[in-house]
Amino acid sequence: MFRLFSFTCFCCLAFLFLFSTSPAFAQKKYTISGIVRDPETKESLVGVAVYSPELQTGTNTSNTGYYQLTVAPGTYTLQFSYVGYQSQTHTLTVTKNLKLNLDLMATSHELNEVVIEAGGLQEKLKTSQMSVEQLSIREAKLMPALFGEVDIIKSLQLKPGVQSGGEGSAGLYVRGGGPDQNLFLLDGATIYNASHLFGFFSVFNSDAVRSVDLYKGGFPAQFGGRLSSVVDVSLKEGNTQKYSASGGVGLIASRLTLEGPIKKGKSSFIISGRRTYVDLFTRLMNQANAKDPEYDPIPNYYFYDFNAKAHYDISAKDKVYLSGYLGNDLIGFRNSGFNFDFNWGNKAGALRWQHNFSPKLFLNTTLSASGYRYNITNTIENFSFNISSNIKDYGLRTDLDYLPGNNHSFKFGAQAVHHAFEVGRLKAGSEDNTISFSSGSTYQGVEYGVYAGDEYTPSPSFTLNYGLRFSGFKAGTSNFMGLEPRVAARYALTENTSLKASYTRMNQYIHLVSNSGASLPTDIWYPANNVVRPQRSHQVALGISKLSQNGQYLLTNEVYYKWMLNQIDFKDGAQLFANDNLNAEFLFGRGRSYGNEWYLEKKQGRTTGWIGYTLSWTYRQFAEINEGRWFPNRYDRRHDVTLVALHQLTKRLHFTGTWVYGSGNAFSVPVARIILQGHPGERESYVPIYSERNSYRQAPYHRLDLGIVYRLRPKRGEADLTFSLYNAYNRRNPYFIYFKQIRDEETEVTTGFQAKQVSLFPAIPAITYNFKF
Amino acid sequence: MKQFCFTYFTRLLPLFFIGGLGACSNMEKDINVVLPELKPQLVVECYLEQGMPYQLTLSESTSFLAEPQLSLVRDAIVVISFRGRPDTLRYRPFFDTYQRKYYTHYSRNILRARAGEVLTLVITDKTGRKLTGTTIVQAPVRIDTIEAHYNDRQEAFLLTKFTDPPQTSNYYWYSVHKRRFNSRAELDYAADDKLNESSTIAFGSGYDFKKNDTTIVSLYHIEKQYYDFLNTVEAAREANSNPFAQPSGIKSTVQGGLGVFTNLAYDRRVFILKD
Structure with missing residues (x-):
């Protein structure tokens, strides 16, 4: 271990030394730096594109709104552009280090502004970072949504290389990866189960979210811990100038957000909450039918979540941010001595201290805590049953950004997370303890990582982003380590055409124990150990980006190939629920995924949107499944098409539409059947025999969603009505297929079998009222 | 079949939700599926009981969409051995009207065994298939x-x-x-x-x-x-x-085929x- 650690440190230091010494031979250079903010809220803007045509290079503002460019003496034009804001251009003569702070005006102060500038495309062309999707919350809010509930994860599903888990699902399947291979970060704290209602809605309230970045590959060195993707969500900071309230009333949920200054200009807060209210109606129905002996009460169900954040500018160099999340789903059922409660949810909190040592060196230190748990309680008279599982994390990470001014941009840092797992904690029995069952295991583990990376731009046409991450995990006697090299490069073929390439290696030390192929609340997290080894992956990607029509359109084409090792599955009949020896239930194999993603994007003018197409293959191989032959993953999707169009008809009226098409999901069909009569006293049953895993394809999936946003003119503040029509042409998309046993109604004798296709959602209209004042 | 086992309840929760939605708007339809076929395998069901004669049901697996009736195997040799004595069961299909079970093979031997004793089953047929199984008598x-x-x-x-x-x-x-x-x-x-x-x-x-x-x-x-x-x-x-x-595949108690050979205590x- 020591040798490997030493080697890693040596590598990190070596390349830092190598490049930090080079300025001695370079021409004298100066920096242009500053912070970009929203003038109304004074909130710093993340990801603003800063571009210099003379240099043919640029940068993005960091998560503190900070940017910096290093230039030789001379006169330069700087273009600042950001989705939903008016672009600004500044000409500067540089003879010394310059500071330029500026406020970008929103294109409209009204809700849901659709005008989007094209500057972001220029920056996308120029950056070496590939395989990343940045989601605009304004775009997400305009898109039609199921039940009118804006969902940023479902908006991400519309990007190439990203698939949903099925109809209405908020799960993510990125480049052939499973739902457990995505790292969801909310202001740096991990969110372990990012969905409500069995995956139909994501936990992220779009009112509280400032930005979302999804990394599908080419992972920067600061990220680790999952194989397939990183979803980095940042919460808004709150308005430092004035108090405001916003919210919405929808078909199934309402939401309210309050924000304002704590000390004007220095600190602010934002608090946002939402809750569903279907349970209010089901309670009324249950009360109305309480006297009907034939009536089966409907279980009460609701979910809620809260987001809160506060920040304080201690000085010009120091800021602190405190953010938190709390969300729960609850199901309750009570009936004549039978009580059932099932609840699950996430908690997360992060305290971040940002310190600027100098215009060239920044420090961000984050202390975070997060957890996920589910709990099921059932009582019948004096007998009770309780099962729960949870994971709790306490983490500390520190990240340094060093911009020495010689075309380098260094990032380095370290992180450690302590994981505590409670797996399948069961307690059942009678009040007098004459009957007692229990199970459950607890595990502890520490996951850590040290990284260093550099974006080096030796010439306007070439950028190299390289880094190394050393990661490890220690749990009991198990100790794992791994080196994770990360390399990405961009070469400008012409002014409007860039070639890009990347290689990443990832390690994943905790696993989701799920036999469902989807994310369920009862899925549990489990640490790597001497039996269940860490999952590992390698991914290479090659891409070309071309800007055309005066920068109006950006066409991107990426091919990727991903190898996945130590993939997990489970034995036939595996007992995953209350099992003190889960190690015995795992199967281990490998996976591969490859494909080609096309993406045509338009961000300028009254009509904006994108077209995405993905051609991909995803396979798994386990010695115990399919007799060791490769088989397609459940979400192997050969063709995947998305069309997204946003059109501003007038200043008050916007039309939006999305159309998606996907090849049918792979699923398993029985190759034979046996009749089991059972032992005396048992009834006969027809048992399917499965052989080939995922050998059959469902019918293709396609769906059109339409939306209209109509701005109202309230006396105070702003308001709009959002109409959405989900599945506009009422397509019966396959959700799953099963074989129904057909029985003679009189004799109850089985007469045959019929394949049935079940669909979930027909055309669903919805209306939402949004307000802000 | 109703089960008291609470764990199953949680597995079924998503189905309640989905089933509810499906039922709301008739979201289910018939489709045609062409299924691949597996070579037929021997299927045995034998539940030995103390004081009862040896009897079992031998059939074959069929295509999933085939007619729902037992596909019998007529030419098999079925031997149950106990305490070193093999007993070849006769092919004599009959329907037990009380238990409502079909049996294909039968012996007059009555099982009288102590807990821990072992019985073995060997079935061979003319196509060369061989199915074997072992059971240990339970108390x-x-x-x-x-x-x-x-x-x-x-x-x-x-x-x-x-x-x-x-x-x-x-x-x-x-x-x-x-x-x-x-x-x-x-x-x-x-x-x-x-x-x-x-x-x-x-x-x-x-x-x-x-x-x-x-x-x-x-x-x-x-x-x-x-x-x-x-x-x-x-x-x-x-x-x-x-x-x-x-x-999920089935973990049979027998080798060379599918099914169960066990005893009931x-x-x-x-x-x-x-x-």
């Missing part, structure tokens, strides 16, 4: 008490208590029938004693009974291999109906619900 576990607990609607659930033999891992099959043993069971499920902390185990039901109901409560002490077989059969059936379930009580 029955006695039911201590059966209790009825009523709610305010005068519905009752049953609680069957018994003493779990110490020092060994034990596996059970529990069933409750109303009125007749050959009717559909009100509930039945398999369970093990891994999580049990005390010497007493209780198996329960839902509120499925009323005063004056006559019930037949059976507690089978079964082999682990039969327990695994039952669990994987349940998983395979669930894979057909649960969109969240993965397909049980305690059975008739219990009439009183106040």
Whole structure:
């Protein structure tokens, strides 16, 4: 271990030394730096594109709104552009280090502004970072949504290389990866189960979210811990100038957000909450039918979540941010001595201290805590049953950004997370303890990582982003380590055409124990150990980006190939629920995924949107499944098409539409059947025999969603009505297929079998009222 | 089949939700699926009981969409050996009208064995297929008490208590029938004693009974291999109906084919619900 650690440190230091010494031979250079903010809220803007045509290079503002460019003496034009804001251009003569702070005006102060500038495309062309999707919350809010509930994860599903888990699902399947291979970060704290209602809605309230970045590959060195993707969500900071309230009333949920200054200009807060209210109606129905002996009460169900954040500018160099999340789903059922409660949810909190040592060196230190748990309680008279599982994390990470001014941009840092797992904690029995069952295991583990990376731009046409991450995990006697090299490069073929390439290696030390192929609340997290080894992956990607029509359109084409090792599955009949020896239930194999993603994007003018197409293959191989032959993953999707169009008809009226098409999901069909009569006293049953895993394809999936946003003119503040029509042409998309046993109604004798296709959602209209004042 | 096992309830929760949505708008339709076919395999079911003759059912697996009837194997040689003495069962298909079961092979030999003794099964047919199996005779576990607990609607659930033999891992099959043993069971499920902390185990039901109901409560002490077989059969059936379930193969207790060769050791009580 020591040798490997030493080697890693040596590598990190070596390349830092190598490049930090080079300025001695370079021409004298100066920096242009500053912070970009929203003038109304004074909130710093993340990801603003800063571009210099003379240099043919640029940068993005960091998560503190900070940017910096290093230039030789001379006169330069700087273009600042950001989705939903008016672009600004500044000409500067540089003879010394310059500071330029500026406020970008929103294109409209009204809700849901659709005008989007094209500057972001220029920056996308120029950056070496590939395989990343940045989601605009304004775009997400305009898109039609199921039940009118804006969902940023479902908006991400519309990007190439990203698939949903099925109809209405908020799960993510990125480049052939499973739902457990995505790292969801909310202001740096991990969110372990990012969905409500069995995956139909994501936990992220779009009112509280400032930005979302999804990394599908080419992972920067600061990220680790999952194989397939990183979803980095940042919460808004709150308005430092004035108090405001916003919210919405929808078909199934309402939401309210309050924000304002704590000390004007220095600190602010934002608090946002939402809750569903279907349970209010089901309670009324249950009360109305309480006297009907034939009536089966409907279980009460609701979910809620809260987001809160506060920040304080201690000085010009120091800021602190405190953010938190709390969300729960609850199901309750009570009936004549039978009580059932099932609840699950996430908690997360992060305290971040940002310190600027100098215009060239920044420090961000984050202390975070997060957890996920589910709990099921059932009582019948004096007998009770309780099962729960949870994971709790306490983490500390520190990240340094060093911009020495010689075309380098260094990032380095370290992180450690302590994981505590409670797996399948069961307690059942009678009040007098004459009957007692229990199970459950607890595990502890520490996951850590040290990284260093550099974006080096030796010439306007070439950028190299390289880094190394050393990661490890220690749990009991198990100790794992791994080196994770990360390399990405961009070469400008012409002014409007860039070639890009990347290689990443990832390690994943905790696993989701799920036999469902989807994310369920009862899925549990489990640490790597001497039996269940860490999952590992390698991914290479090659891409070309071309800007055309005066920068109006950006066409991107990426091919990727991903190898996945130590993939997990489970034995036939595996007992995953209350099992003190889960190690015995795992199967281990490998996976591969490859494909080609096309993406045509338009961000300028009254009509904006994108077209995405993905051609991909995803396979798994386990010695115990399919007799060791490769088989397609459940979400192997050969063709995947998305069309997204946003059109501003007038200043008050916007039309939006999305159309998606996907090849049918792979699923398993029985190759034979046996009749089991059972032992005396048992009834006969027809048992399917499965052989080939995922050998059959469902019918293709396609769906059109339409939306209209109509701005109202309230006396105070702003308001709009959002109409959405989900599945506009009422397509019966396959959700799953099963074989129904057909029985003679009189004799109850089985007469045959019929394949049935079940669909979930027909055309669903919805209306939402949004307000802000 | 109703099950008291709460874990299954949580598995089914998503289905309640999905089923509700599907039912709202008739979101189910017939489709045609062309299924691949597997070469037919021998399927045996043999449940030996103390004091009963050897009898079993031998059939073949069929295409999933084939006619729902047993595909019999007529030319097989079926041998059960006990204490070193092989006994070849005769091919004599018959229908047991009380138990409502078909049997294909039969012997007049009556099983009289002590717990721990071993019986073996060998089946060969003219196409060269060979199926083998072994079973170890189990000792029955006695039911201590059966209790009825009523709610305010005068519905009752049953609680069957018994003493779990110490020092060994034990596996059970529990069933409750109303009125007749050959009717559909009100509930039945398999369970093990891994999580049990005390010497007493209780198996329960839902509120499925009323005063004056006559019930037949059976507690089978079964082999682990039969327990695994039952669990994987349940998983395979669930894979057909649960969109969240993965397909599961069956862990047969026999080799060279599918099915079960086991023995049944049980305690059975008739219990009439009183106040």
